[in-house]
Amino acid sequence: MSILINKDTRLIVQGITGRDGSFHATKMKAYGTNVVGGTSPGKAGENVEGIPVFNTVKDAVNETNANTSVIFVPAKFAKDAILEAADSGIKLIVCITEGVPTLDVVEAYHFVKSKGAQLIGPNCPGLISPEESMVGIMPTMIFKKGGTGVISRSGTLTYEVVYNLTASGMGQSTAIGVGGDPVVGLYYQELLEMFENDPETDSIALIGEIGGDAEERAAAYIKEHITKPVAVFIAGQQAPPGKQMGHAGAIISSGSGTAAEKIAAFEAVGVPVAKEPSEIPELLRSRIKK
């Protein structure tokens, strides 16, 4: 088992004829993801490595019965792509695009919600349920099927943690990069709940960073609702206030959103915080109930 994506995932790629879209569509298909189609207005009838291209998401859904979409269009078209997917009945929308204006995401998020669908990202690496499906840009070779659920605001730092998990024999149920922007779709609380309810997940790694107070809220939620072991790493202890650290959302503003506050919030509810990413596997292993 896994969360959000699995063997039943029927994926379309929005922006499939672009450089990133075609490259990653091919990678996802090669991993075994059921990529049933792609869209690129005006290019219906073409194909990308055997994946049929449609003009609109509605056409793609009608022809292929797709339930999931991944978006690789440029930032200025990302909102429109999310709206189109939600309006066409797609239930899980994963937006990889970086640099999308925040108010575009606000509008798109509320529309997606009104359609009963879910959004992941933008500015995220996507998600993977090892050996079942990968939706996004993750390097599949480092993942291994197993019991740890991974939730992260970052890309390569997720890979670092997953690499350490896999190297120490701990596979992953699903690993998700939620995105580095101030406003993104699914976040800690919803995903923690999904992992708690997933019978195959036996532990959860949460990788946070500076900016906002989502980690503090996650700590409170874990205390009340999560019985499975959780280990945390928080990036950005050395970040100076007022500076954006790569991710649009990674910024300490008016003295709040610091790593120290987040670490303290987790420690206060008994969730162990790793000093460096390589400590995560052991922190989880020692707490998993046999």
Add this chain to the structure above:
Amino acid sequence: MKIHEYQAKEIFASYGIPVDKSIVCRTVDDAVKAYEMLDSQKVIVKAQVLTGGRGKAGGVKLAKDEMEMRKHTADILGMDIKGFVVDRVLIGQAVNIASEYYVSYIVDRSTKSTIMMLSKEGGMDIEEVARTTPEKIHKFVIDPMIGVPDYLAREAAFKLFDDINLVNQAVPIFQNLYKLFVEKDASLAEINPLVLTAEGKIMAIDAKMTFDDNALYRHPKIAALFEPTEEEKKEKNAKSKGFSYVNLGGEIGCMVNGAGLAMATMDMIKLYGGNPANFLDIGGSSNPTKVIEAMKLLLSDKNVKVVLINIFGGITRCDDVANGLLEAFNQIQTDIPIVIRLTGTNEKEGRALLQGTKFNVAETMGEAGKKAVELAR
């Protein structure tokens, strides 16, 4: 991106939000002319700097006549406020304030919505109010599909005013402030204070706006107002090459792919007793041209004694990354020791390519961190 008060007031005024009459001046002579045009005995002289706390720093002064106005202008121009040198002041008609309020729109991460914040505690440091007396701040979550309808603006205005005449004055201010917030892709639009004058008029006597950098492409006029500091110039220059760079002042230069890993790398250097010189995310790929540009950037910082390169080879395989690094360093002459840590796909092949070269090759992040800290001593 931040703009000055006088620039924000121009935008407010263009959206029909009443603001005090004021004129921006760069010299005392300008200020004298402005004083005549304002035709007000008492004026307020305010430093225009892109940082908060100017009042406490002595950058805001009331002048009761022209002589005082000249003196305050002369004092404030050239003043250093938190590293910003004042080169402009705003001279404004002094307003007879009866009471002060706070109103702003920001994007709230947890509700994933724009929220309106209001308080009767105007003119204060709002973060301090939020910390000590959160019950004095009223919040309204705005549905992006409907914006701020009359009823909602009214409901908000009744939090500040009892008199319906004042509520009716406040309603369009709240609605127009939301309109400009959305239309200009702001991340903050704040009036602090919004004042009720002794004559019964509601107006903004300060204005603060910051904008979403990701949306500046559709607001060229606002983007043109950007006044970068020396540090921001360096960051902007790095951004144009596809990097995110922030100087941290330490001695270990870092080059990492990915923002999260880059932050984790600088934290680790500190954990092992060193000081990171910078945050540098070179992005997903690590081709030779990028590495050369990144090295130039790191070596332009004279504090850097050691460079630590931490690359997670995901989609780009480690052997390709290693070949890229070798190619890049054929073109860079430097005596600064370089520690490289490569992990991910084909990492053994990648590390093998780097063995026997001048690089210090590490297997884990921890090992790389320790090595870099040792070499920096």
